[in-house]
Amino acid sequence: MPSRTEPGSTDTSRTRLIERLMEQFPHVPREAVIKEDLLRGGLAFDESALSDNEDGDVKPKSYFIFSFDHGTLPELGAAALRRPPEEIVLTGGPYELRRTVVSVRVNPSSPYRVAADADGVLGLYLDGRRISDVGLPPMPDYYRHTLDNGKSVMEVAPTIQWGYLVYLTVFRVCQYFGAKEECQYCDINHNWRQHKAAGRPYTGVKPVEEVLEALAIIDRYDTAKTSTAYTLTGGAITSHIGGRDEADFYGQYAKAIEERFPGRWIGKVVAQALPKADVQRFHDYGVQIYHPNYEVWDRRLFELYCPGKERYVGRDEWHRRILDSADVFGARNVIPNFVAGVEMAEPFGFTTVKEAIDSTTEGLRFFMSHGITPRFTTWCPEPTTPLGRTNPDGAPLEYHIRLLDAYRSTMEEYGLSSPPGYGPPGPGRAVFSVSSFMDSLPAREEDPA
């Protein structure tokens, strides 16, 4: 493919990179190439493309669990005062992109920039050249209402994935604490501190009643029933919160939600890989999908980069429990996540894309051979994390593209299809916004185009 860069542009290296990869991997949707690059490296916003927080017409970024930014709030300039949108949707342009939903990760020095042209029409610019139209998420009606205590729905029950998923981070910190326990790429504890420092509302433990009140507002005003699933999540609980262990703590929300809104949403929980009896409790509380995230497959990297998980559970036991939980939930409903890219993080990560993909594919084969379909989020190297500090550029884009390729072919090898609870698969249809795995899987006939 010849370079489509306009003459006069100075640094076009990123454009050349994405065009080379589009040419080299024609079976990976070109939408996914751009989406992965935006997710791993972030994008900049002109002030004209920022939201007016909760008072405007654009749905603002909620900071639903991690910061997912390439700078701390004080480093983001105007984007710290007027939040960027939660997501953007790309269409058209020289690559003729089909509708592609991308989670927003702010990086003021990214070669990608969202800006308005002279007519006020937003576009995505790469290396100074317009490469797609940009749509912003409209402010949902339910964000315009507050709880009786004045808290916003965005703070208590934000929605992401273009409104598909209600993201309930009910515990905003992690009990794996400090350098010897926190996952080395995770800024959940820092993110909590920085929002507190900025004076933003950011509830550490969300009371069940507040969650139910926020969901009642969503249920009432989401008349199109776009919201389809909820995720209960937060930090690991190694002891107790309010006298409850992890299964009972997260489970109490599922129980209350299912009693109040039976069957309204698909209930999911992200938690540690727990013993089978605890996993059974999740199921009994009404959770339908279980995410015991294994983070990174390689043994040494898991030990070094997930020291809390290694210390409290251990890699082999973690994997055993994932397999055991299929007896409770059914293999299709056990969907462990890994963080795509950290296996290439210095100082201990793989130094070649091939080694990284070989290792990660070994993990995919392990789980998929048991009917379990992992999924992944694209690593965002947040600067306050140990791995973000030493790897500000994240993993190479080629790694992410090869991973999409390997993921799809491994799924096909084991006769698996896209996991439940993620909305429609396929380019132009997917709404999952924090990696392109759904954009890269085949579309289903039953989903509207």
Ligand code: SF4
């Ligand atoms: S378990 Fe790891 S990734 Fe999850 S919140 Fe705790 S430190 Fe972060």
